[in-house]
Amino acid sequence: MAPKNNALRLATATANCDCCFMESHCWPGIEAHSGEVLVKREPTLMAENVLWREGAQFNGLYFVRSGAIKVYEIDLSGEERILQFAFAGDLLGLEALAAGRHENSAVALIETMLCKLPWPPPADDRALLERLLKRASVQLRQRARATRLADPDASVRSFLHEIATHIGREERVGENVWIRQRLPMSRLEIGQYLGYAEETVCRSMRRLQSNGELEVSGRTLLLRQPPVGSAATAVRSAGRTETLSA
């Protein structure tokens, strides 16, 4: 459980988002190739590698280029509570900006590539601040939804849909649309995020499976994308949100 601190710290390079295929993911709405934003490529993290540790000084925000990061804290009773899962295009670390120090830890769940936006920002860029403020606003809105819903089935359904629509691939089988996704986190971690026990998540997924809402095999997930207007849609829209994080 204790992650080995073998975070790779290889050479980093300054890069311009301009030339990055992820530009539109990291900066939704930005005019393509505006050449505005300077970030640093970070060395690739392998699963379990630490991005930052509780107590570390805050010195920049991260964008996920690919992979998955979990942000978590250890509460007084020693339990791990997961605060955020971040995937490609997501912004990480905003909550540490004000204090200048991280109050939680972040580790890679799978091989992950990141860019870093150093802080304070090198250039005095008002547009950048505005974009970050909007990102913060989005994260605040989403955090409000992350509370556990009425029952575990609703929570898990909502969680899986968020992940699937965020990073999954669509697949057509006959007239139905399914989303295929390999989950980067364990059942236990889903539980730690949603506020349920591992076993409850497990049983919940089984129920969803027997409802025909999804197929699971290990961490591979095939999620039914309910046709708009179906009865299932009304239920599912409980979890309507843009992404799992921002």
Add this chain to the structure above:
Amino acid sequence: MAPKNNALRLATATANCDCCFMESHCWPGIEAHSGEVLVKREPTLMAENVLWREGAQFNGLYFVRSGAIKVYEIDLSGEERILQFAFAGDLLGLEALAAGRHENSAVALIETMLCKLPWPPPADDRALLERLLKRASVQLRQRARATRLADPDASVRSFLHEIATHIGREERVGENVWIRQRLPMSRLEIGQYLGYAEETVCRSMRRLQSNGELEVSGRTLLLRQPPVGSAATAVRSAGRTETLSA
């Protein structure tokens, strides 16, 4: 339960935070009387008055000068979930900034005075953006803590302490320090915020009372401020945060 929409909409006046006794509360860290920030005084809201309603267009952030506001949403099962309580000095509405539309509602719990910072801001002020970004960062950090803790006693204790240290008055009785505060919200609302039933909050407060941690009589609260280093402190620090909102 349905609040009457008799929000008072009287004449508002542009004001400068400069001349306001709340300046240092609304803008912690700002150089006093810098004359930078322009806001509008909003008409006083009475208890139950609506500040904004779900679906309303976002057109500015609010600062609470005095009183108390609750921000809540109605989930699919018709239950009210409270997302934020805001008191004097707190900033409201950040989560609607990105979308340009409120996805939740806000009403006054008691008589409340507010200032509004129109959006987009009239002046192109980089320092303002930076401050707001920091405020957003603080709110993100705090939102992470608002999840329900291991047991209701810990949650309620933490909640009451946050409120008390934020808006309560200190009182010395012998060598002990107590904080006196009249709660602006009902037991039910505390439950809707913490994720417990009204009765559970009630019993929890009773347990804290028999522990000698507090005195309650209706909504009047007298909370023991544990001396630093006492056993109680270790427990209490579970809820260590700056304010209940930002």
Add this chain to the structure above:
DNA sequence: CGGGTAGTTGAACCAGTTCAAATCTGGTGG
């Protein structure tokens, strides 16, 4: 003082947790 809402208490119920054990999976080394 009287009515109505908010708060409190008790008891039964039940969803989710806990504990324990079986089963499966993915990855490793031979």
Add this chain to the structure above:
DNA sequence: CCACCAGATTTGAACTGGTTCAACTACCCG
């Protein structure tokens, strides 16, 4: 390529803390 291992997942069963329902009481406002 296959056997094997450690960790992850699943299942079952007992337990328990929080919810629910139903009175009852206290407080606040007119």
